[in-house]
Amino acid sequence: MTAVLPADLLAPADAEGPASAVLQPMIERFVNGAAGDGLTLRANRAALDAICVVPRVLRDVSATDSSTVLLGAPCAVPAAVAPMAYQHAFHPDGELAVARAARDAGMPFTVSTFSSVPVEEIAAAGGTTWFQLYWLRDRGVTADLLARAESAGCSALVLTVDTPRMGRRQADLRGSFRLPDGVRAAHFDGSADGLPAAARTGVSAIASQTAGLVDPSLSWRDLEWLRERTRLPLVLKGILDPRDAAAAAGLGADAIVVSNHGGRQLDGAQPAITALPAVAAAVAGRCEVLFDSGIRSGTDILKALALGAGAVLVGRPVLWGLAAAGQAGVHRVLDLFRTELHNAMALAGCPDLAAVAGLATTGGPVPATAAGSVR
Template identity: 70%
Template sequence: MLTPADAEALAADVLPAAVERFVGGAAGAELTLRANRAAFDRLHLVPRVLADVSSVSTARTLLGTASALPVAVAPLAYQRAVHPDGELATARAAQDAGVPFTACTFSSTHVEDIAATGATTWFQLYWLRDRGHTEELLKRAEAAGCRAVMLTVDTPRMGRRQADMRGAFTLPEGVAAVHFGRRPDGVPGDARSGTSAVAAQTANVVDPSLRWADLDWLRERTSLPLVLKGVLDPADAERAAGCGVDALVVSNHGGRQLDGAIPALDALPAVADAVAGRCELLFDSGVRSGTDVLKALALGADGVLLGRPVLWGLAAGGHQGVLRVLRLLAEELETALALAACPDLAAAARLRVANGGGTIR
């Protein structure tokens, strides 16, 4: 494994085909999935020269906590479907790499056990139909020592992930959403032909009526920093910043929600302009390398969330596989910073970029 992206081929050698499709697949014809990578490929950095880069710092404070990189592990559901050690292995790798880990509502390991690894832990929340259960999860996350709540706002229902539907995807035996306990909605069960059991479970428990006014209810029930994940339109970003949220994640869910949505990287500059520094700005969807991280920083992000490469590393080698992915990302970012004459991340934010047509920002 010489790059984070190399983990994909290694994971393919060990994952069951259905699980590999579940991890790597996206919604619809997967147009947005491919567009996310195309956006990175057509964006070019304009490096500077003659700066002292004998020492390069990749450190950043994210949501009030020091991080060795401008990177956090994205919320990734059902990690025990990929490796028996699941979220515990990933959280320990994040701790070893000095970056935050985001525990998911649909985690296959309890948030208390994840936080007990010592990793800086954020908690990703889906807006549940059962408001009492939502409040219970918030209290559990706070009691466990989580440092932030990340509300996913782009999933009123699950996107039509055709690979899962065609294969009638069901989670492997013994893997379930443990935060739902023995409730009937905690285990996806079997899927009928043309359906996904995971999508069916999501439809059962996620409330599609989530509105702006509900943020007040959430604020009243937690003192943790509030992050909204899944914002692409600058009007939504401006409204969110005006509501006092602590951070936004510019994301199209890795292409797994609305197929045909704008590549997240293309949406980032306008969102950054709309936010104008009023809250932190994170980015995900398509990040595969340290240079990708640098491009996101140059377009206005304070940090990125890393998703699929983490799962590929987990599948390929458990804790050590994830740690290898994160350390390679760190090496690539440090090298990219040095070659662009950026001794730190503040300098990275001042880099100019050019698109495929030559327009420079």
């Protein structure tokens, strides 16, 4: 197959086809798969597609400004790269390629607990680096990861709260998923990363790893322990219910991410975009509100901002770009998000992000500021 040139990609989602063509089938199913029957995965996309933006006119959009500040760091666009594990499975340069592309694009990069490159190497690439944490059974290992993230220069801690156990990802189970040879969790030694030595029929190595390492007893009271051990801003990722959002803000979370894990956890969970307005209203400005699950275009970013998000996290398209063309592919995908967002802003009559936040929408959830109080 002829290698894809980044210039051949005209939209972020264009990278999916070239990525699927070069990835091992097991890895392709892993990145594009979902929990259960894929109901939530498809619902995320359908819900975003159903939202229509009501453009404003005569607003002077000769220049558009998408810059913002996320958790104290200036960003060129209201977006960050979501935490995604084992990026060496997609390209030999793995997380380093993505982190460098995010740096060049002016976006934060989120290091996964299960990164295939150590946080120290990723942070050394420059740019804004966040660290994603799974709540591990071994508190000593958890404390060590926190210390490493701080020492490396990470500027925020993203605690994933929607994964007490892994969703039943049927494609991984049917294919007896295992990682390619040589791809390991860089923050654990080989005996402690929880990966089984060999694949077994009907068993996903990643699911076995999660069951062995991640503590399902995580609760609100554990946040105090976490706060005592890190000075980093705390982000809770995986919130859909306004009551949980209010609790997070009340306990001092610096940000939340409205997310259903891209359809990879509870199949049948609410589409994240439909949860966003009520969650934003429940927070009432007490912490930053981010969004992920289904973002595929700059127009999707515009919709999320209009419905109450301050920024989005982008996931699968980044891995598609990485698989298709390495760092250049990721850079192209991120640049396309920026280009499409600026185009959408101009066509919607929005010279800046404050104007985007004031847009009306139809066909989807009504922003809670217009709908009334959350009950």
